[in-house]
Amino acid sequence: MKNAMLAIIKKDFRGVTSNKNQFSAMLIVPLVLTILLPSVFVFLIHFVPEDPDIQTLVELLPPSAREGNLELTVVGLILNFILPAFFLMIPIMTASIMAASSFVGEKERHTLETLLYCPLSVKQIFRAKVLASFLLSMMVSLISFCAMLFVLELELFFLMGSLLLPGLNWLAVLLLVSPAISLIAVTLIVRKSAKAQTMEESQQSAVFLVIPVLLLVAGQFTGILLLNIWILLVLGLICALLAWLLLRKCMARFTYEMLLT
């Protein structure tokens, strides 16, 4: 049965990447958030250091950190405290698009019924599909992170003549918070998928996940809440627990009958 589930995962991957619209929708957010946005920050800091926003950021720093290369310090601040918050949009977006296409999309195209006639239980089919969405979301997140780092380091090297290592915050974001948030997004979509008739309808159910992320971003800018590794770890654990509970509850409810009617 492992192979059967693997076949479903592979098919779902192919399904979302072969649909040009979906694929480009899925790429735009990561491109903006990991390439465009960091570059804008770096260029702003380098060429317009008197920007009031940046001044506020600098004032937030402990006095000891204000010495040395101020530009690099500020970029480091942005890299390790602001960008991780933005970054969380990526798993949410990717997971929602993929889950909507894999669950509701199949229902829309009348292929779900065919899949239900196969010798896998509803739970196994769902597990394969949740896994597919989750894996894709993780892959896109990781690739986005690498791309961001690459571009950022390149810019830093040429503009400021130095490199900057990402902090521990990123480790927590990549390994804990973003997987947990992906799972939550997938589960919300799956929960909605039994009733939703169109993909757009089901995608809306994950949209409100973006709100806490936006709050986090805003909080970071105003300095109310400087993300540190501990806050991230706690946040990640809470999200992971929530994801697990939601997923379990939602899997237990599914039957053939409710999916087809």
Add this chain to the structure above:
Amino acid sequence: MNAVALENLSKTYAGGKQAVKHISLTLKPGEVFGFLGPNGAGKTTTVKLLNGMLTPSEGNCRVLDMDPAQEPEKVHALSGVLTEHAQMYDGLTGMQNLTFYAAVFGIPAGEGKERARELLRRLELTEATDQKLSAYSTGMRQRLSLARALIHRPRVLFLDEPTSGLDPESAQNVNRLIRELAQKEGVTIFLCTHQLRYAQEICTRYGLIEEGCLLAEGTLEELRGRIPAGTRLLIRAARMPEGLPLQHTGETQYETAISQDEEIPVLVRRIVAGGGDIYQVSVKKPSLEDIYFTLTAKRKEAAK
């Protein structure tokens, strides 16, 4: 062992519609059972009940001695299903679709490909092997769906309108395939349709369903026995003597109902003895269509 058994099976949908009402039936292995009834009779609902997609409101059913409501995965492993709402992936080619379902049914990749190729050949889709499904016509899709339902060599096949959308030639080809499966491989076939002529060509037994109720069940002969004045004798003759129990239906056409073949020579002798010239004598047995209309009309009268 029965291949398929329904026992007092009923299904009421969540909205309150009772689509299947106390149906009891059994199918022997290798049988081609025609499940016939008008639109909305409850045919598709029955197929879904037999595959565990719906849970019975009353009674139960068994497929190869397994309860589809309890262990649907096991039933699915041994049964193939073709319904109008079981479509395949538009973005994949015919071959890719079939190999995907082969993998889902746990068939090793190499063998899956071989079986897919063989089925595509038998259903005359070889040329469309590497075409995307989006470029298939309705009839091609229908045939590919049949190939999909057969990919895991099921012991029981549920076909819901298998020839809808097929041209006469493809329909005949599909008929032949179904008959071969039943005769050579002993596959049991549960075939839903309202194309009665088509059903008469390949089914060995029938069940007539209307508004969820099973009206009658049996072989064609058995069903013929259930309607009065079933068989008709048609005679074309001139100078017909008076006083014979014949209806005059055309210039030289006469007709009467008979219950046994033995009545024919008696009648013919009387015509000849009376000086009539017989050009043609033929027996017209009621077709499935006649039986169907007679039985449904009977039920309507009973309802009044």
